[in-house]
Amino acid sequence: MGYLRGFAVTAKKIFEGVTTKQYEGGKGGKTDQKAPKPERLHGRHVLNKYEDGMEKCIGCELCAGVCPANCIYVRGAENPPSDPKSPGERFGYVYEINYLRCIHCDMCVEACPTEAITETKLFEFSFSNRSDAIYTKDELLVDDDGRPQQLPWEDWRDGEDQHTSGWMRATAPSGKASAQGTVAWSGELGYGVRAPEAAQNVRTPIDAAIEAVAVDTAKAEEKG
Amino acid sequence: MGLVQNVGESGIEGLDHNFVTAPLEKLVNWSRARSSWPATFGLACCAIEMMATGGSHYDIARLGMEVFRASPRQADVMIVAGRVSQKMAPVLRQIYDQMMEPKWVISMGVCASSGGMFNNYAIVQGVDQIVPVDVYAPGCPPGPETLLHAITTLHEQIESGELLRRRAETGAGANIMIEQLDGQGQSELVTLTSKA
Numbered sequence: 001m002g003y004l005r006g007f008a009v010t011a012k013k014i015f016e017g018v019t020t021k022q023y024e025g026g027k028g029g030k031t032d033q034k035a036p037k038p039e040r041l042h043g044r045h046v047l048n049k050y051e052d053g054m055e056k057c058i059g060c061e062l063c064a065g066v067c068p069a070n071c072i073y074v075r076g077a078e079n080p081p082s083d084p085k086s087p088g089e090r091f092g093y094v095y096e097i098n099y100l101r102c103i104h105c106d107m108c109v110e111a112c113p114t115e116a117i118t119e120t121k122l123f124e125f126s127f128s129n130r131s132d133a134i135y136t137k138d139e140l141l142v143d144d145d146g147r148p149q150q151l152p153w154e155d156w157r158d159g160e161d162q163h164t165s166g167w168m169r170a171t172a173p174s175g176k177a178s179a180q181g182t183v184a185w186s187g188e189l190g191y192g193v194r195a196p197e198a199a200q201n202v203r204t205p206i207d208a209a210i211e212a213v214a215v216d217t218a219k220a221e222e223k224g
Numbered sequence: 225m226g227l228v229q230n231v232g233e234s235g236i237e238g239l240d241h242n243f244v245t246a247p248l249e250k251l252v253n254w255s256r257a258r259s260s261w262p263a264t265f266g267l268a269c270c271a272i273e274m275m276a277t278g279g280s281h282y283d284i285a286r287l288g289m290e291v292f293r294a295s296p297r298q299a300d301v302m303i304v305a306g307r308v309s310q311k312m313a314p315v316l317r318q319i320y321d322q323m324m325e326p327k328w329v330i331s332m333g334v335c336a337s338s339g340g341m342f343n344n345y346a347i348v349q350g351v352d353q354i355v356p357v358d359v360y361a362p363g364c365p366p367g368p369e370t371l372l373h374a375i376t377t378l379h380e381q382i383e384s385g386e387l388l389r390r391r392a393e394t395g396a397g398a399n400i401m402i403e404q405l406d407g408q409g410q411s412e413l414v415t416l417t418s419k420a
Contacts, residue, residue, distance in 0.1 A: 028376075102364075120394055130360070
């Protein structure tokens, strides 16, 4: 009668409910739901804009340089003075990411000096064509509200376009020595201007020391 | 009319298109999309996510795909999960050739799709250099939801009959044209064909 114990396990499991997530790629109707995303999930990228509509990307190619899979292709160009695309001297006039190479390591996001490239939490997409997988700048740029574009082969749900993945910086944007090695999370605003990381607002003794040295150097230069 | 003869020669694909066979074709595509058994082809870490997709939390039995067949003769979809080394390439091609028509290929993960970050001499730079790929799932590795998205995309295409029509026209899955360099300084465009 040993098998009755096995049946007992089965009978117990019947009342435990269903664990299956009813995800069907956006084609399953009402029951088709996504599981909530973890805070640090890295999804497909977006190229951000400032609130006045200027592009944040300055075409510095640091993201392309740091990319371990060589999936980013950037070309910078001089901003036309009559119709500038970005606030600086240069802007990225070609920006392509090959999603058949991208491993979503987020190193481009860390490297970007202007927070131009960040990642959304969208990870439900697939291609039936290789050329769909190469996202051009037109596809990556956010719209005028700062929301990512929703391409036909991606499965977006309501409200998801406001979520960016948590991003981190190993060093401060200005290369501040005190912030080196500090990892902090940005707020989950998703689009528009973000609050700075806490670690970059705190004035540490090292900052004071650096400033003191800078003042001393300036004085010494004045004396000649 | 060569209707009977066509069916005798090339099976259900040989049916002439008319008002009787159109619903039949729909029915066949419908049933094909709902029981496309995958061949086991886990090669690396993507296979772990593929197993997770088969587990109870994502449960691809809902999509009629719960039986991962070890024998290629009983499989319809090959999910290439993971990086394909140069040594594995002929094996992969042989498994594909042994699968029965109609057959489909999902390239799961960036390594299978394009070599990913392993741009070196050991790894095939994209499994579509060996077999015609129908759907690519990006990610490193793609999560179960990405794979499910790829699977449902494939099912949609199977049901619409799009893939088989495309194959009949071009002989290729995703219509890949690769530039073949033969070392003679000349290049020639070669279309990957599913009829080896």
